Amino acid sequence: MIGVEDAGRCVMVEYLVIGAGPAGLQMGGFLHRAGRDYLIVESGPEPASFFRTFPRHRVLSTDDNSLFEGVPFARYSKRSFPSADDLVRYLEDFARPLNIRYGTTVTDVDAYQARHVIVATGQKPYLPRLSGIEHAETYATASTDPTEYAGKRVLIVGRGPSAFETADNISSTARLTHTVGRAVQRIVKDGTEFVATIDGTGELRYDRVIACTGFRRDTSLDGPGVHVLSGDSIKAIRHAARALHRSLEAEHHGVPWPHRRLRNRPDALAATIATRASEIPDGLADVVVTQGQHALLYDEMPTTERNGFVVTRTQVRHYRRNELLAVERRLHRKPLERFFSEQLAVPCIS
Template identity: 25%
Template sequence: MTSDRTDLPVLVIGAGPIGLAAAAHLLERGLEPLVLEAGPSAATAVRDWSHVRLFSPWAELVDAAAERLLTPTGWTRPDGAGYPTGGDWVERYLRPLADALGGRVRYGARVTGVARAGRDRIVDADRERQPFTVHVEHPDGREERLPARAVVDASGTWSTPNPLGANGLPALGERAAADRISYRVPDLRDPAVRARYAGKRTAVAGTGASAFTALAALADLAEEEPGTHAVWVLRRGLTGSTYGGGAADQLPARGALGLAAKAAVDGGHAEALTGFRTAAVERAADGRLALVAEDGTRAEELDEVIALTGLRPDLSFLTELRLALDDRLQAPVALAPLIDPNQHSCGTVYPHGARELAHPEQDVHLVGMKSYGRAPTFLALTGYEQVRSVAAALAGDHEAAARVELTLPETGVCGGAGRYDEPAADRGDGCCAIPATPRLITLGAPSAGGSCSPGGGC
């Protein structure tokens, strides 16, 4: 089957912030997008962490092409100085954007495979002339195959959290203890979630800002619910740098979270278990859990475990495409050196686009958080620049695709509200100024788990 592919849509996987922005840019370029979302509504992943506050203000969370699409509908841009929660982001921007795209967004459409029509990954002959075939599964079990001229995968990493096991695989017994293990920052405003952790002994595994957020939330809970205690499980030792830069951090919100985690430990609401590399999870006769390290060290009498050890991309439905991925980060090989977390923070990653996101399989691009593989420091602004460039490349405007239209200051663009913003500023109405120096306040809504939100935008 060979054909002129120009009459086919560009298929976008995922109706999150970056996928919807990609559709807006494609439309501006005269290309017809078709967005497939596995969930029942737009930004399903963001809705899962609707209680989390982003580190970036509204000014950095609205894509330019998306705004141009929304403005004729009567949409009003939120005040740029406010800091939304995930729920705010959905209701005030992402849902209206999906509505503006209309039938170009399909829900309950889970992509299970992508390939060249009539060609598995082995076949060279006439490969680039073939359209893509995208296999889709619906909630009722119905399957279909959709043709596409190009594929933009913006499905993110939210659905595939890293396991507890220090070797990257689930620890022995981890799956069997799934009823006591969570891989998300808990929403302690939910009565059922609050009851799960109130008065309980909870292990928190991880050293990123998501772990800091959970520790701070549990410390706040301990002030109201006696017996609430956290065991902070770290693979490394505990040093001053473990908590980040504190008040001197170039990212104030990240610094504030580090200070909150330190306060939880110093205040006796959490104890740090260092050098602990989890190998097994065991269940005692009373139903409580124990974590067992590779060296035999044990953390016992645990009621719950919160594993916040990062996320990874789901590549299972892309196996018939020829992708060039870094063997360590699982990011495009040209992008990987730019985002290595050992070398870069979100503010030092060079803006990049279609060239760095290219693969041997022509007209396939992984964008957004998924493009970062296992690297954690992704920014919404970076994703918007990615899809602007990719849309230009697919439209044949290679000059625009190569042009950098985003500048990130070395201090990052994540310097936002985090845990220390004034309650009035939470409304995003711009009525109050953000303090220049981090200061801790009582937790109202958890802050984003990392220099970016759990959903990959910040």
């Protein structure tokens, strides 16, 4: 058990989840439905603190923002590029039945002597090691009012979503807008102007410089025995959370990993894998273990599994007791059928 200090009293819980963003809420949802003893702690006064600020222009890049076993996000917005405020409302409603303590900052995981700690603290704005970057405004602080850039020459440092989002917002009013990535070598302030040295171009002058160089995960709470839960999108987060929850359930509560039976024949395996491969999230793998006349398919496991057929988005690897026997990268039915036929040492079925 773990002790969490609360106004002078110690509350004991089995699982401590740090962070009430999409990752922490998704894990909390799984623990809640499994009937586990858990607590989510969040430093802010509300859930989804990241999405209350970002993206700055309040438009999301995708509508694929549903969490597992919750109301579909489409109930909150029908737009292909919905408002970030819609996502905040969605996450607030998802969080409502969960056991969350707000206004609780964790600075030292070891202080809690936790048996099961899950760090789901999300990302923070990132600044690269670039000479003169301190002269730039940042994506987090630059004005989102396009009229403030009217007639200005603006350099946007970065080539990711935040950079293009910012460029699109000011392009109609700025005199010129340059979006440059790693080619920026140095930024020097010269009076009211900025001189940027750009590889292959030379020195160019700008009126404003905005650093839109993305985000990095906060690693300050990482350590031995701590489970880290993160992802580059809500889709990746929800699948990673489910895989971690299934691992914890199997290891600590004796709950078998969900699986289904397939016919142990090359044509049946090839048909299933050809369909499944494109659906498997990055960082996870389906695992197929043959057993006589049948094969068991365990979906979306951590890729450390080293037995049977390990299927990712890009290839199928055949292991036997951690020894790699063969690899197939053509994930179409006919090549897969030939691969399984060879590996199972049975004829192809036409």
